[in-house]
Amino acid sequence: xxxxxxxxxxxxxxxxxxxxxxxxxxxxxxxxxxxxxxxxxxxxxxxxxxxxxxxxxxxxxxxxxxxxxxxxxxxxxxxxxxxxxxxxxxxxxxxxxxxxxxxxxxxxxxxxxxxxxxxxxxxxxxxxxxxxxxxxxxxxxxxxxxxxxxxxxxxxxxxxxxxxxxxxxxxxxxxxxxxxxxxxxxxxxxxxxxxxxxxxxxxxxxxxxxxxxxxxxxxxxxxxxxxxxxxxxxxxxxxxxxxxxxxxxxxxxxxxxxxxxxxxxxxxxxxxxxxxxxxxxxxxxxxxxxxxxxxxxxxxxxxxxxxxxxxxxxxxxxxxxxxxxxxxxxxxxxxxxxxxxxxxxxxxxxxxxx
Numbered sequence: 001x002x003x004x005x006x007x008x009x010x011x012x013x014x015x016x017x018x019x020x021x022x023x024x025x026x027x028x029x030x031x032x033x034x035x036x037x038x039x040x041x042x043x044x045x046x047x048x049x050x051x052x053x054x055x056x057x058x059x060x061x062x063x064x065x066x067x068x069x070x071x072x073x074x075x076x077x078x079x080x081x082x083x084x085x086x087x088x089x090x091x092x093x094x095x096x097x098x099x100x101x102x103x104x105x106x107x108x109x110x111x112x113x114x115x116x117x118x119x120x121x122x123x124x125x126x127x128x129x130x131x132x133x134x135x136x137x138x139x140x141x142x143x144x145x146x147x148x149x150x151x152x153x154x155x156x157x158x159x160x161x162x163x164x165x166x167x168x169x170x171x172x173x174x175x176x177x178x179x180x181x182x183x184x185x186x187x188x189x190x191x192x193x194x195x196x197x198x199x200x201x202x203x204x205x206x207x208x209x210x211x212x213x214x215x216x217x218x219x220x221x222x223x224x225x226x227x228x229x230x231x232x233x234x235x236x237x238x239x240x241x242x243x244x245x246x247x248x249x250x251x252x253x254x255x256x257x258x259x260x261x262x263x264x265x266x267x268x269x270x271x272x273x274x275x276x277x278x279x280x281x282x283x284x285x286x287x288x289x290x291x292x293x294x295x296x297x298x299x300x301x302x303x304x305x306x307x308x309x310x311x312x313x314x315x316x317x318x319x320x321x322x323x324x325x326x327x328x329x330x331x332x333x334x335x336x337x338x339x340x341x342x343x344x345x346x347x348x349x350x351x352x353x354x
Contacts, residue, residue: 001033001085001347001351002035002085003083003084003085003087004036004037004038004078004083004085004087005021005037005038005087005088006038006078006086007021007022007037007038009039009041016114016265016267016268017089017114020114020153020268021087021089021112024339024340024343025037026050027176028340028344029049029050034083035050036050036083037050037051038055038081039052039055042056053078055077071097078101079101085109086098086109088143089111089112089113090114091113091140092136092139092140093135093139093140095140095143095144096138096139096141096142098143099143099144100142102148103146108148108351109146109147110148110149110150110151111147111149112150112151112152113150113152113153114153115265116157117263118265119152119161120160121141121144121164144165148169148350149168149170149171150165150168150171151171151343152170152171152172152265153174153175154287155287171346173339173342173343175266175334176338176339176340178335179331179334179336180275182275182276182277184277186253187253188319189254190218191219191255192254192256192257193219193222193251193257194207194222194257195222195223196259196260197223197224197225198224198226201262201263202223202260202262203260203261203262204223204229204260206260206283206305207258207260208231208232208236210302210309211233211235214306215233216235217235217310219235220237220239221236221239222239222240222242222247224240224241248272248276252276253276254276255279255312255313256280256281256296257270257280258281259281261284262284263284265286270289270290270295270326270330273326274295274326274330275327276327277320277326277327280296280297281296281297281305281308282298293325293326295325295326296312
């Protein structure tokens with residue numbers, strides 16, 4: 001079985017979608033599955049064992065030819081990969097292109113939903129679709145309605161898809177992550193961590209308002225984007241984009257993590273926090289997991305955020321208890337070795353049906 005991931009590599013475009021695709025790809029490679037990647041941007045690094053195909057657009061600078069060339073270059077790269085299964089994640093124009101290619105060439109197409117908004121096939125303004133072109137919406141709709149399976153990382157997303165596509169194969173498979181072995185909770189260094197892409201629905205402005213209300217606590221923010229942190233208070237330190245060990249060290253030593261996002265699929269930051277026994281304070285709590293498992297605090301307002309952060313910062317025993325809870329939850333539910341087995345089961349089932 002050969003699997004092709006249609007996604008940018010996280011080394012080029014850092015985001016939760018790209019990271020999850022790459023983690024799954026590398027886990028499949030370790031199990032001796034043949035893995036291919038189709039991406040538009042050429043990575044700087046070499047990836048041993050993963051076959052990379054670049055959908056390069058030679059006419060990117062020519063407006064009249066750009067769109068057609070984008071389509072043709074992607075189709076050529078998909079053909080070159082010549083895999084049994086094509087796996088694409090993240091709503092966009094490419095979703096429809098990959099589905100069309102698979103339909104035309106009798107291949108299997110699996111779409112992985114990344115956000116709750118992915119399941120909004122009415123394309124409502126409330127779900128952020130107002131910023132997408134009509135052609136993108138039409139292509140995406142064609143893609144998900146013609147997918148052989150839709151994978152969702154939460155039951156909330158899966159159930160929303162099931163209501164709209166009752167005859168479609170829709171499965172819930174959690175986000176997976178390599179769980180580092182630790183002897184116990186690491187040393188914490190007294191700060192609140194915020195890490196995200198700097199987009200409107202991640203709401204970095206809420207972080208600034210919360211930090212202003214808590215001048216005695218130190219906040220560290222990391223991320224990539226165009227948001228202006230010039231109005232941030234002195235206790236909020238924006239470090240720019242971080243990844244790799246630099247980012248892991250920030251999770252490792254944070255007293256707690258703050259998530260201000262309006263919507264997610266399932267946040268990778270919850271898993272990254274859990275690996276390092278870091279309690280999670282969040283505006284978005286998929287399936288009430290944070291609340292039910294006591295991994296931190298579910299919050300609905302700035303006032304609740306201020307109260308939750310203060311309580312955790314001032315109560316080391318509560319921090320330790322919730323830190324142990326979140327580590328246990330992540331170990332039991334998000335180990336990449338278990339998650340990749342679920343994907344292999346799905347892929348094997350789909351290839352037998354084809």
